[in-house]
Amino acid sequence: MKEILVRSFTGLLYVTLLMVSLLNEHALIILFFVFGLICMGEFKKLIGYKSILPYVIFILMYLVFGYWQFFMKSDTGLSEATQILQVVTIFVQLILIKDLFTAKTIPLFISKRFLIATFYLSSAFVFLILIANYNSEYNPFILLGAFILVWVNDTFAFLVGKNFGKQKLFEKISPKKTVEGFIGGLFFSSVASYFIATFTETLSFNNWLMLAIIISVFGTLGDLIESKFKRQAGVKDSGIIMPGHGGLLDRLDSIIFAAPFIHLFLEVI
Numbered sequence: 715m716k717e718i719l720v721r722s723f724t725g726l727l728y729v730t731l732l733m734v735s736l737l738n739e740h741a742l743i744i745l746f747f748v749f750g751l752i753c754m755g756e757f758k759k760l761i762g763y764k765s766i767l768p769y770v771i772f773i774l775m776y777l778v779f780g781y782w783q784f785f786m787k788s789d790t791g792l793s794e795a796t797q798i799l800q801v802v803t804i805f806v807q808l809i810l811i812k813d814l815f816t817a818k819t820i821p822l823f824i825s826k827r828f829l830i831a832t833f834y835l836s837s838a839f840v841f842l843i844l845i846a847n848y849n850s851e852y853n854p855f856i857l858l859g860a861f862i863l864v865w866v867n868d869t870f871a872f873l874v875g876k877n878f879g880k881q882k883l884f885e886k887i888s889p890k891k892t893v894e895g896f897i898g899g900l901f902f903s904s905v906a907s908y909f910i911a912t913f914t915e916t917l918s919f920n921n922w923l924m925l926a927i928i929i930s931v932f933g934t935l936g937d938l939i940e941s942k943f944k945r946q947a948g949v950k951d952s953g954i955i956m957p958g959h960g961g962l963l964d965r966l967d968s969i970i971f972a973a974p975f976i977h978l979f980l981e982v983i
Contacts, residue, residue: 721958728956728965732861736846736854743780743843749962750776750839753970756953756963757835760943761827768831772839775799775832779840789850796844799837800981803974806833810939814887819946820939834971841973848980855914859922860976863929864968866906867899871934874898883934888941891934900930921983928979929972936971940964 735745754772758764779799782792806829813820846857875895883891907922917925940963944952953961963970 724956724958728959733858736858739846739852739854742846742854742857746839746842747776747780749966750836752953752955753839753961753963753966754831754835756955756961757831757943760947760949760952760963761822761830762947763827763831765828767828768836771832772836775836775840776843780843796977799833799840800974800978803833803837803841804978806830807971807974810834811935814935814939814942820942822946838970838973841977842969845973845977845980853916855916856980859910859914859916860925860929860972861969862910863903863906863926864933864972867903867926867930867933868937868968869899870902871895871899884938887938887945891938896930896934899934900927903927903930917983921979924979925976928975929968932972932975933968936968939971940967 731745735741750772751769754768758768779792779796782795783789786792810820810830842857845860846852846854848856871891872895875890875892875898878898879892879894881893882889883893883896903926904923907926908919911917911919911922940952944950951960952963955962956965959965
């Protein structure tokens with residue numbers, strides 16, 4: 715009972731911080747800056763990367779993209795810089811997907827640790843801020859909708875998998891995940907996309923439906939990849955900052971991996 719109360723309290727605190735920060739662009743930038751630093755610390759421990767360089771790269775990338783207009787005095791070059799970052803980030807993530815399915819363990823030589831710390835983690839928080847500034851105008855409802863889809867997918871994937879799951883999705887990495895759970899999460903995320911489209915009046919239902927599919931697929935891949943990193947490190951959770959939940963990276967792994975693909979879809983439409 716005590717564990718459930720602790721888990722509920724920390725989960726509520728996390729959601730409350732996110733919801734309140736969405737009311738103001740600068741508050742959101744500050745919150746994700748703090749979240750990014752915490753996640754970087756947890757991730758560095760998982761991959762055994764002791765250098766402080768990832769922190770430096772994260773701070774520089776985050777401040778430049780978060781306050782591009784302040785530093786450059788205009789939007790000139792932002793689109794081109796974002797496209798370059800997006801291409802490199804997605805390329806690195808595709809390598810991680812390849813490693814998930816083909817490698818017994820994810821190779822972690824020095825240059826690869828640098829690449830994934832930069833273009834798997836640091837760039838993800840940049841894209842979260844860019845998603846909130848879709849069409850160069852601060853609109854927190856798109857980012858909020860993306861988080862809601864992640865939460866719905868995770869919740870119903872767990873519930874459906876627990877009650878009806880029989881076929882394992884990726885038993886060697888995450889024994890509790892099932893194909894039935896994945897389909898359940900995808901289905902209920904798709905249903906939730908209708909209500910998000912109706913109440914936020916941001917994107918059409920068709921676009922939110924596509925985002926639900928993107929988030930369910932890439933969010934699940936992100937969860938599996940982080941699970942593989944944890945398995946290699948021999949730990950259950952990425953950290954202890956959220957009692958009852960583990961580390962902050964454990965809570966954000968899905969949205970972190972899906973963020974570049976969400977942003978790419980928004981750019982396409």
